[in-house]
Amino acid sequence: MSEQVHNRLAMVRAERKVSRQSLAEAVGAHYQTIGYIERGQYNPSLDLALKISKFFGLPVEALFSLEPFRPLTDEVYGRNQP
C-alpha cells in the first residue's frame, strides 16, 4: 500500500510554467495535493494521474513511475547509468 510512486510533476510543471493552483483546478484537486504528490508524500489514484497526464498532453509513464526516474540530462545526452 505504501509503495512509492516516483514522479516528474514538479519539473514538468515548472517547465510548462503552470502553477499548482491552476493545475489543481484543471484536474479537480486541491493545490496542496499537487504539492504532496510532488514531494512524494501522496500517491495519486490512477484517475488523478491520468487527468494530470492528459492536462500536460503526456503519457502517464512520462510523469509517474514505480522506478526512480533517470536525470533528464542523462536521458537526453544518453549517458549510461553507473
Next chain:
Amino acid sequence: MTTTRLTRYDRAMLRLMNDRRGQAWHATAARRRLAVALHITLTVALGGLMTHLFLAESEPLWTIPVMAVLLLPWMVATGVINGATRGLLELRAHVLDERQSAERSHVLARAHRVTTLLLLAAAAALLITGGLAGDAPKAYAAPLLIAVLVVHWVMPLWVAGLRAQDEPAEDDVLEAAALGR
C-alpha cells in the same frame, strides 16, 4: 473534488478554509501542536466550568463571564486548526479531493479509536469508584457523560490538527530553482 456542482455555501466555506491570511499561525508543526494543546486546555476549562455551573448546588454565576472570555480564544484556536487542515472536517464531502477524503477517513477512524479507549477508561473508572463508594457512579455519571460527549465531538479536530502537514514549498521558489533562475 468539483465533480459535483458546488453550492454558494460550498464555495464560501472553501474560500474561508483556504484563506491564507492566517497561515503564519499554523505554518510549523510546533505551532499546530501549540494550537491543539491550547484548544484541549480551553475545552477542558470550558467543560469544567459548564459542569460546575449546572451541577453545583450554590449556582456559581461567576462562571458565565469566565466562560464567555474563554470562548473567544477557544474559537480562535478552532479556526487555527481548521485553517491548518484546510477545512478537512468542516467542508462537505463532495468539496474534498481524493487525498483529503482519504485523510478525513483516516482522522475519523483514529479519533474513533482514541474515543473508544477513553470511554473504556471512563467506564472502568466509574465502575471502580462505584465499587469503593456506592453512590459515586450516580454522582459522577452526569459530568463524565458531558466530558465524554465533548471529547467525542472535538477529538477529530485534535487528531486532524496534529496530523496536518507543512505547506509544500512556494511555487515561485520551486519554479525558479527548476528553471535555473
